[in-house]
Amino acid sequence: MAVASEPYTEKTDEQRAITEMVRQFVDERVLPIAEEHDHEDKFPEAVVSQMKELGLFGVTIPEEYGGMGLDLTTYAMIVEELSRGWISVSGIVNTHFIGSYLLMKFGTGEQRERFLPLMANGDVRAAFSLSEPGLGSDVQAISTRAKRDSEDWVINGTKMWVTNGLMSGLVFLLAKSDPDATPPYKGMTCFITEKEPGAAVNEGAFTGLSVPPKIKKMGYKGVESTELVYEDYRCPAQNVLGGEEDGLNRGFGQMMDALEVGRVNVAARGVGIAQRALELALRYSQERKTFGKQIADHQAIQFKLADMATKVEAARLLTLKAARLKDAGQRSDLEAGMAKLFASEIGKEVVEDAFRIHGGYGYSKEYEIERLYRDAPLLLIGEGTSEIQRMVIGKKLLQRHKT
Ligand SMILES: Cc1cc2nc3c(=O)[nH]c(=O)nc-3n(C[C@H](O)[C@H](O)[C@H](O)COP(=O)(O)OP(=O)(O)OC[C@H]3O[C@@H](n4cnc5c(N)ncnc54)[C@H](O)[C@@H]3O)c2cc1C
Numbered sequence: 429m430a431v432a433s434e435p436y437t438e439k440t441d442e443q444r445a446i447t448e449m450v451r452q453f454v455d456e457r458v459l460p461i462a463e464e465h466d467h468e469d470k471f472p473e474a475v476v477s478q479m480k481e482l483g484l485f486g487v488t489i490p491e492e493y494g495g496m497g498l499d500l501t502t503y504a505m506i507v508e509e510l511s512r513g514w515i516s517v518s519g520i521v522n523t524h525f526i527g528s529y530l531l532m533k534f535g536t537g538e539q540r541e542r543f544l545p546l547m548a549n550g551d552v553r554a555a556f557s558l559s560e561p562g563l564g565s566d567v568q569a570i571s572t573r574a575k576r577d578s579e580d581w582v583i584n585g586t587k588m589w590v591t592n593g594l595m596s597g598l599v600f601l602l603a604k605s606d607p608d609a610t611p612p613y614k615g616m617t618c619f620i621t622e623k624e625p626g627a628a629v630n631e632g633a634f635t636g637l638s639v640p641p642k643i644k645k646m647g648y649k650g651v652e653s654t655e656l657v658y659e660d661y662r663c664p665a666q667n668v669l670g671g672e673e674d675g676l677n678r679g680f681g682q683m684m685d686a687l688e689v690g691r692v693n694v695a696a697r698g699v700g701i702a703q704r705a706l707e708l709a710l711r712y713s714q715e716r717k718t719f720g721k722q723i724a725d726h727q728a729i730q731f732k733l734a735d736m737a738t739k740v741e742a743a744r745l746l747t748l749k750a751a752r753l754k755d756a757g758q759r760s761d762l763e764a765g766m767a768k769l770f771a772s773e774i775g776k777e778v779v780e781d782a783f784r785i786h787g788g789y790g791y792s793k794e795y796e797i798e799r800l801y802r803d804a805p806l807l808l809i810g811e812g813t814s815e816i817q818r819m820v821i822g823k824k825l826l827q828r829h830k831t
Contacts, residue, residue, distance in 0.1 A: 450509040458513030469649040486548030493544035501751040504696040511700025516650040527554025552597035574603040580662040593654030618669040618679035636661030647802030691768035695747040698771030705782035743771035762824035769817035772807035779804040
């Protein structure tokens with residue numbers, strides 16, 4: 429349904445081939461199992477195995493480490509397709525993608541050699557952890573503490589809302605390494621904390637890290653969100669992202685940089701879920717009849733469909749523009765914020781319109797739109813709420829237009 433001649437949405441032959449492959453995978457493997465897994469809040473093990481085979485965990489990881497070496501734009505196109513099927517599936521890839529971005533941009537040679545090949549094939553997957561029980565937006569208020577002891581950093585604290593908290597093997601964790609720093613962000617470090625995937629209580633080298641039972645959520649089921657409890661967990665100094673010389677007390681900036689690409693990723697998820705809602709609404713409105721004609725023939729429904737399709741297309745353009753600017757090495761902080769804000773908001777609006785078009789059936793668990801209605805609001809929250817996006821956009825706008 430994308431307009432192929434538009435410069436931002438135009439795809440190369442490679443992008444077309446890969447997105448068609450992912451769309452087929454989603455139609456054949458994800459959509460048929462999404463409802464059952466959502467209703468039972470079950471991890472989609474088989475889908476993840478197939479994603480590994482397709483190389484989807486290594487899309488942006490360079491070929492020398494076993495990945496596909498593709499750019500952010502292609503990644504965003506893939507994420508749109510995955511989210512069209514089920515946003516939980518894109519959630520399994522999302523924090524992993526952010527972790528690999530951090531390693532590629534800030535990791536030492538040794539860190540890249542060690543982790544990227546395992547991450548490229550999805551054998552080791554990554555989580556990304558800033559939030560704590562007492563804060564999400566106000567990242568500078570974190571209290572998780574890391575203290576140097578012999579060759580290790582000893583970490584204590586509780587993290588909250590960690591997507592892939594149980595199944596991941598690596599957690600890119602922000603902790604306070606210098607509690608006296610002012611402002612506080614100057615005393616924060618990103619630690620690559622290793623763990624046993626699937627273990628609630630870690631042992632051996634990873635003793636001191638435990639994963640409480642997953643948080644029960646209204647949507648975004650299947651992929652687990654957990655707390656992570658660090659109690660005297662020993663992280664080797666070599667796992668400071670970027671090494672102690674370059675990485676110590678630089679964690680805040682590294683994580684904020686990663687959130688910028690993360691925002692393009694969330695925007696792509698908004699486009700994907702809205703695209704699916706539009707498809708469901710187009711189908712249902714041509715099946716359902718009221719007052720002697722299909723509801724698609726009532727102008728009020730056509731106007732809704734028109735607004736929905738326009739929003740989807742506009743969100744796609746903003747998302748791909750932000751991705752293409754980043755790939756071209758240009759500033760994209762403002763554009764990534766705009767894309768995330770707009771695509772997540774229209775994601776929710778388009779899903780709600782599709783829900784209304786389904787009438788009473790939209791409220792039934794027999795219909796896919798019911799799941800989308802519970803899933804869409806997550807995108808308003810994750811990687812910065814809409815209020816935080818507006819703060820970012822406002823600040824960047826004023827920086828660029830200083831009088
Ligand atoms: C399912 C799920 C998965 C998540 N996954 C992860 C993850 O993998 N890793 C991770 O680190 N975090 C994760 N999060 C946490 C998420 O990033 C935070 O929930 C989010 O940043 C908001 O933080 P908060 O919930 O603490 O809300 P708060 O920061 O307490 O905000 C509450 C309200 O106040 C508003 N607000 C806050 N400050 C301001 C301000 N200055 N001006 C105006 N309004 C303001 C907010 O917009 C919001 O409406 C996840 C959350 C969910 C729900």
